[in-house]
Amino acid sequence: MKVEEYLNGIAEREGTVHLTLIDPASQPPEAAADIAKAAVDGGTDAIMIGGSTGAGGLALDQTLLKIKEHIDVPTILFPGNAGGLSIYADAVLFMSLLNSRDINYVTTNQAMGAPLVYKYGIEPISMAYxxxxxxxxVGWVGDAKLIPRNKPELAVAYSLAGKYMGMHYTYLEAGSGADQPVTPATIGAVKHVLGDNKLIVGGGIRDGKTAKICADAGADMIVTGTIVEETDDVRNKIEELVSAIKK
Ligand SMILES: CC(C)=CCC/C(C)=C/CC/C(C)=C/CC/C(C)=C/COP(=O)(O)OP(=O)(O)O
Ligand SMILES: O=P(O)(O)OC[C@@H](O)CO
Ligand SMILES: [Mg+2]
Incomplete structure (x- = not known):
């Protein structure tokens, strides 16, 4: 089954998908595999792999290989640039950073990476970021013209543009380690116009209560990264997040 179908199926059946983000630059491959295994034991639905800085090359390949030795759920690349691709991943969030001022993040990295996605046979999942x-x-690296927290209408405008350009997924990002996630008002307004198109929300989600607020507001998929890197008990933390967002 395609990864996109797998994720959409979970969103339909269980209400919300949980995705664990692992930055291959943050720990050695064995430690990343331990985190991934604990996250899967805790109920996460797939592992995302990427980072804003230094998340490519051998470390990325080795991290994916180690992770795949231990888990069966899909591995999905979340590349910061064309260097964030690996033949060992199942899928890639093939995204355009729609509110970037830098054409490199709107179309150039996509063009440089597309031939590799084709050659490696990685499943591309089109996404408005x-x-x-x-x-x-990520906001700094991607030179984003940040959407103000209290301007849902601007997030709606970009999300609709992505949908009309044919992108299947929309990802509302507050930034890794944000003090607060995207507001429920913004999530709700965007989901309202997206309809059946899937909405991913990430950045600053650290506990079940916050994850549930985002899911109830309209997020189809919740991403957590920093909290998983920081906690001593990954499995327990993922269980908390997953039980809060699933039917
Ligand atoms: C589709 C292809 C080949 C490339 C897309 C290139 C684009 C559009 C990138 C968007 C801008 C960017 C730098 C995205 C990085 C996404 C990401 C992995 C963010 C979170 O990573 P962390 O490592 O947790 O963040 P920190 O580095 O802030 O900790
Ligand atoms: O690290 P956190 O804050 O969980 O953010 C996850 C993801 O949205 C970053 O791209
Ligand atoms: Mg990080």
Whole structure:
């Protein structure tokens, strides 16, 4: 089954998908595999792999190989640039950062990476990537014109543009480690116009209560990264997040 179908199926049946983001630059491959295994034991639906800085090359390949030795759920690339691709991943969030001022993040990295996606046979999942305040490292690296937290209509405008350009997924990003996630008002307004198109929300989600607020507001998929890197008990933390967002 395609990864996109797998994720959509979970969203339909269980209400919300949980995705665990692992940055291959943050720990050695064995430690990444331990995190991935604990996350799957805790109920996460797939592992996303990527980072804003330094997340490519051998470390990426080795991290994926180690992770795949231990788990069966899909591995999905979340590339910061064309260098964030690996033959060992199942799928890639093939995204355009719609509110970037830098054409490299709107179309150039996509063009440089597309031949590799084709050659490696990785499943591309088309996605509109939209960054709101505070934006964090990814907002800076991607030179995003950050959507103000209190301007849902701007997030709606970009999300609709992505949908009309044929993108299947929309990702509302507050930035890794954000002090607060995207507001429920923004999530709700965007989901309202997306209809059946799937909405991913990430950045600053650290506990079940916050994850549930985002899911109830309209997120189809919740991404957590930083909290998984910081906690001592990954399995327990993922269980908390997953039980809060699933039917
Ligand atoms: C589709 C292809 C080949 C490339 C897309 C290139 C684009 C549009 C990138 C968007 C901008 C960007 C830098 C995205 C990075 C996404 C990401 C992995 C963010 C989170 O990574 P963390 O490592 O947790 O963030 P920090 O580095 O802030 O910790
Ligand atoms: O690290 P956190 O804050 O969980 O954010 C996850 C993801 O949205 C970053 O791209
Ligand atoms: Mg990180």
């Amino acid at each position: 939209i960054i709101t305040e505070p934006g964090g490292t």
